[in-house]
Amino acid sequence: xQFWDLITISIYFIVTIGIGLAxxxxxxxxxxxxxxxxxxxxxxxxxSVAATVFSAxxxxxxxxxxxxNGLYVLMVLPAFLLVIRPVTHVLIPFYRHTEAVTAYExxxxxxxxxxxxxxxALFVVWRMTWVSVILYATAKLLSSMLNIDFRVIxxxxxxxxxxxxxxxxxxxxxxxxxxxxxxxxxxxxSGIIVVSIRGxxxxxxxxxxxxxxxxxxxxxxxxxxFSLDPRIRMTFWSCLIxxxxxxxxxxxxxxxxxxxxxxxxxxxxxxxxxVLSIVFSLAALxxxxxxxxAIHAHNPSGATAPPMSRIAGFIxxxxxxxxxxxxxxLFASTMSSVDSGIHSAxxxxxxxxxxxxxxxxVFSNRVFTLIIGIMSSIAACFIGRLGSIFEIMNKIIxxxxxxxxxxxxxxxxxxxxxxxxxxxxxxxxxxxxILASSLVVNLALHYYAVVNLIGxxxxxxxxxxxxxxxxxxxxxxxxxx
Numbered sequence: 001x002q003f004w005d006l007i008t009i010s011i012y013f014i015v016t017i018g019i020g021l022a023x024x025x026x027x028x029x030x031x032x033x034x035x036x037x038x039x040x041x042x043x044x045x046x047x048s049v050a051a052t053v054f055s056a057x058x059x060x061x062x063x064x065x066x067x068x069n070g071l072y073v074l075m076v077l078p079a080f081l082l083v084i085r086p087v088t089h090v091l092i093p094f095y096r097h098t099e100a101v102t103a104y105e106x107x108x109x110x111x112x113x114x115x116x117x118x119x120x121a122l123f124v125v126w127r128m129t130w131v132s133v134i135l136y137a138t139a140k141l142l143s144s145m146l147n148i149d150f151r152v153i154x155x156x157x158x159x160x161x162x163x164x165x166x167x168x169x170x171x172x173x174x175x176x177x178x179x180x181x182x183x184x185x186x187x188x189x190s191g192i193i194v195v196s197i198r199g200x201x202x203x204x205x206x207x208x209x210x211x212x213x214x215x216x217x218x219x220x221x222x223x224x225x226f227s228l229d230p231r232i233r234m235t236f237w238s239c240l241i242x243x244x245x246x247x248x249x250x251x252x253x254x255x256x257x258x259x260x261x262x263x264x265x266x267x268x269x270x271x272x273x274x275v276l277s278i279v280f281s282l283a284a285l286x287x288x289x290x291x292x293x294a295i296h297a298h299n300p301s302g303a304t305a306p307p308m309s310r311i312a313g314f315i316x317x318x319x320x321x322x323x324x325x326x327x328x329x330l331f332a333s334t335m336s337s338v339d340s341g342i343h344s345a346x347x348x349x350x351x352x353x354x355x356x357x358x359x360x361x362v363f364s365n366r367v368f369t370l371i372i373g374i375m376s377s378i379a380a381c382f383i384g385r386l387g388s389i390f391e392i393m394n395k396i397i398x399x400x401x402x403x404x405x406x407x408x409x410x411x412x413x414x415x416x417x418x419x420x421x422x423x424x425x426x427x428x429x430x431x432x433x434i435l436a437s438s439l440v441v442n443l444a445l446h447y448y449a450v451v452n453l454i455g456x457x458x459x460x461x462x463x464x465x466x467x468x469x470x471x472x473x474x475x476x477x478x479x480x481x
Contacts, residue, residue: 001146001316005324012183012328013160016176016335020164023172028362033169034101034347035263040174042269046276048174048340049260051181053250053277054284055337056138056330062285064307066292070216072225072234074289076446079243080278083251088271091252094412096267101351103258103408110411111419118426119407120352123255124345126400128376131341135380138334144312145327151381157334158377165339165373166366170263173339180332181280187329188287190322195294205290205297214296231442242446245453249401253408256344342373400437402452403429410460421464428463429456 031037040048065073098106104123108116135157139150146153164172196202209215217225226236251257251274264270295314299305315326346368407426410417433452440451 001323001327002320004321005327008321008324009328009331012331015179016160016332017164019176019179020168020172023164023168023175026168026171030362030365032171033362033365034351035259036169036171036174038263039265040260040263040269040273041265042272042276044174044178045260045264045269045273047181047280048177048336049257049273049277050280050284051177051184051333051336052256052260052340053337054181054184054281054333055134056141056334057134058285058288059330059333060137060141060308060311062288063292063295063311066289067214067296067310068307069234070214071289072217072239075217075225075234075236075239076243077282077285079240079247080282082240082244083247084275084278086248087251088274092261092270092274093267095258095261096264096270101259101262102348103253103255104348104352107407107411111417111422115407115411115419115422115426116352118423119404120255120348122400122404122407122426122430123253123348124372126404127254127256127341127345128372128379129383129400131338131376132379132383134334134337134341135377136383138330139380140384141308141312142327142330144309145316154377154380157331157338158373158380161335161338162342162370162373165343166369169362169365170259170343173343174260174263176339177336180336183325183332184284184329184336185280185287187325188284188291190325191294191318192287192290194318194322195290195297205293208297209293212296214293230444230447232444234444234446238444238446242444242448242450245402245405246446246449249405249449249453253401253405255348256340259344259347338373338376342369342376345372400430400433400452402449403433403456406453406456406460410457410464414460414464416464416468417460418464418467418469420467420469421462422460424467425456425460425463428459432456432459 026032026037029037062073095103100106102120104116104119107119135154136150138157139153142148142153143150164176195205200207206215210219213220216222224232224235228237229235230238232238261270261274264273295310298314298317299310315323317323318326346365349368349372350365403426406429407422410422410425414422429452432455436451436455437448440448443451
């Protein structure tokens with residue numbers, strides 16, 4: 001790296017720390033720490049949601065997928081559009097109406113405390129695993145560029161993120177996300193601009209991509225991309241059905257996202273913010289597709305090299321300042337996800353597991369933030385043993401949200417669902433999801449989320465029939481609703 005790269009990265013860290021310190025000056029209260037006093041407008045909320053789910057894993061997995069297998073991943077983009085209406089017209093109004101702190105509070109009124117705690121536990125495991133994968137992916141990529149041991153990078157990212165999240169709470173998380181989202185988009189488009197003026201520009205990039213069949217399944221057209229065979233790695237139907245299921249889990253049952261809906265000043269702000277997050281996500285993913293093709297064009301002879309080393313080589317080849325901006329974007333995309341993950345896990349633990357959640361102190365929330373952050377950072381050092389990053393994200397993480405979605409949907413719509421049935425069905429569904437994600441092979445990657453959702457729903461339904469609520473319990477549930 002050169003002087004201007006170091007300056008760019010330093011400015012990023014200074015701005016991030018400054019935002020965290022500024023947020024820490026706000027009045028310390030539970031509502032402020034967890035929900036930013038419900039004062040967030042639609043624009044920062046939308047950028048925060050998008051930046052939260054857009055991590056360095058996207059840089060590695062999405063770009064790596066493009067330069068290895070072509071444009072099949074673009075078939076997942078319509079799935080984003082399918083979730084807009086149910087989320088904006090049903091889920092966001094529902095959660096806003098509950099006046100809750102977590103997405104799982106209503107489950108105690110609908111069922112009982114055990115179901116609420118089961119959902120919270122599934123969420124915490126889901127997102128702590130996700131945070132660990134993100135830390136690992138970023139550290140491995142930056143390690144190859146900075147010649148620093150990846151465990152040192154994990155420690156650096158983890159400690160800084162934990163610090164400003166502990167100090168500023170949700171307000172710090174959201175406003176650092178806004179800054180980090182801006183850096184991510186600036187870096188993506190800076191890289192694309194450099195590509196457009198290098199050599200043969202976009203024409204050369206796409207010509208080489210066509211030559212090497214990286215425009216498939218669009219050109220040459222791959223008829224198998226519309227096959228209904230669930231064993232094909234990626235098809236239009238697996239992306240549409242599986243992607244929609246995974247995205248619906250993310251935007252409807254994930255405390256990390258739902259908590260942002262609850263920070264909004266109004267229902268309108270929450271809805272508009274969500275739509276903005278979809279627009280941001282689509283633009284960012286299209287940018288990553290172009291970036292993936294550009295990386296291939298930069299070093300086509302290195303097609304057999306691991307995607308991580310090819311991405312690192314491309315970033316280091318960019319002009320001074322642009323390289324620093326891309327590296328800062330990697331830090332930003334990771335930290336925007338890690339801060340959200342550990343803060344929302346802390347919220348679930350202090351709210352859904354506490355006997356008196358309304359009385360949990362800011363100090364106890366900060367302690368839990370520290371503990372969760374440390375545990376996730378330690379796990380990140382070993383998570384790479386589970387397989388490739390793209391497979392971990394689709395099989396384990398995207399699939400593990402499905403049991404949580406099933407519980408939420410039964411809580412909202414399952415009028416005959418029983419407390420014991422959902423508790424047992426949720427536990428069996430989680431076990432089913434782990435086994436399916438680990439043992440089922442030759443299944444399209446996006447279908448794991450669907451298989452896990454169907455399995456959990458079946459367990460919940462059958463268990464509710466076998467263990468129905470006592471009539472007195474059902475009357476109590478009706479009164480609570």
